[in-house]
Amino acid sequence: MTPSFVRQESRRGSTGMGKDDVIRVYWQPGCTSCLRTKEFLTRYDVPFESRNVLADDQAFEELARFGLRHVPIVTRGDRWANGAILKDVADLVGIEGVDMTMLPPQELWRRLELFLDGTMRLYAQIPDDALHNLLPNRPRSYTDLVYHIFSNADAFVEEKEGIPLVVESYRRRPAEGANGREHIAAYAQTVRSRLNDWHDKTFAACDWKKRADVFYGEQNQHQFLERTVWHCGQHARQLMWVLEGMNVLVKDPIPDQAFAGLPMPQKVWDD
Template sequence: MLASWGVEFDPVDVQGNPAALAELRRLGVPRVPAVAVGDRAVHGWNPPEYARLLGVTYEAEGKLPPAELAARLDQILESTERLLRAIPDPHLDFKPPERDRSLRDLGYHVFRLSLAFIDAMDLGALPESWFQEPAPAGIRDSVALGNYGALVRARLQGWFQGGAAQEYAGVVRTYYGPQSGHELLERTAWHAGQHLRQLYALAERLGIAPPAPMPVAAFRGLPLPDALW
């Protein structure tokens, strides 16, 4: 994205550079993704704030309506659930070199970040610690992962059915700044979609045939990052 704006930058892999990670933390950024300029930094995938930090013009595409975002999120979670059920249990401990997170924890994370949307909407706050939770001890195999995903989908569907339109205009205090409910739902949908892309890539890397093609149509209109990792 930065290159498309004509911005020169130095990409840094903080997993292999402890000094760079320490510098990010000094700036108040606990983990990537982030963009830093001098002593200022923006944490998380946040193109509007990147543009503000860099002094460039950014025109975001219009957001999909909440009902459409909810439907897209459910499609993404359904595909995640089906894919995880197809992964042999021995592969769940696999950690790709790109991230210090096992396949099991990545799959759990997709569902947990989605559930975090309704938790945040109900509480009015979204702490980062919710996104750092590993899969609990009771979720060790692909069946348990899939079952957890089904429960999360059911909870989300119930919330969306009962949620009033004005709730999406309310503000949630997130760890990366205030967000409207509509903004948070869009972020939740593309965040889950980005990890689904990663899960499909990992399945291919491990020689696992997915039960269905990746639902690329569900990604249309969502501001997913260009890079996979």
């Protein structure tokens, strides 16, 4: 699988790094954009200081001077960029000529449906006694992960309804006592119905160049859709990885071609 942002080689510009110009990446395990950001900088030989905010309480305190409480964030001196937007990261650290070509909206939508369908197939294969096991070094259960995938898609539709995408949109979890298989399946069905309804009524007329109301920077609707799709896709890959780690023979896995052309991280999880 080759991420779209490496289809075209780019050259790194002069960073002019000095003692007070250290590049730092603030991240947490399992965060899709965090992993992609670190891989992006590593590919282009940009040295950075790794700051895992879940392993180091001081890391979030360092972000406070920027008024930030979310990741991924890349800082350089008194400047910062949100890792969700690789162009902004590239501008911050001096990488030039990165190809940001996106798949057409209709194809992105098809991939989203593949990932959501695949998520429920994979979730059904997790043993009952493992549903609430936690992911490595991250306080998120397998059930929480499935809920998060559908919540991402739900947040995309909410933005179209006038509800801005805020940090908390990506932090939602099922309520305690409402996190069994039947609850997750019901939520998934509700989200799919909302997606289908929006698609049938509005997709064809959507202005994909219009600015999206998202917290992480200046993005148009096409870019927001792309992020929603690969975000869901990366988490679906994590579900397959979880099953493989339990020595479960995965039935009907999501095929590799479903990820082709998307700006995915190479790895599934942080080392």
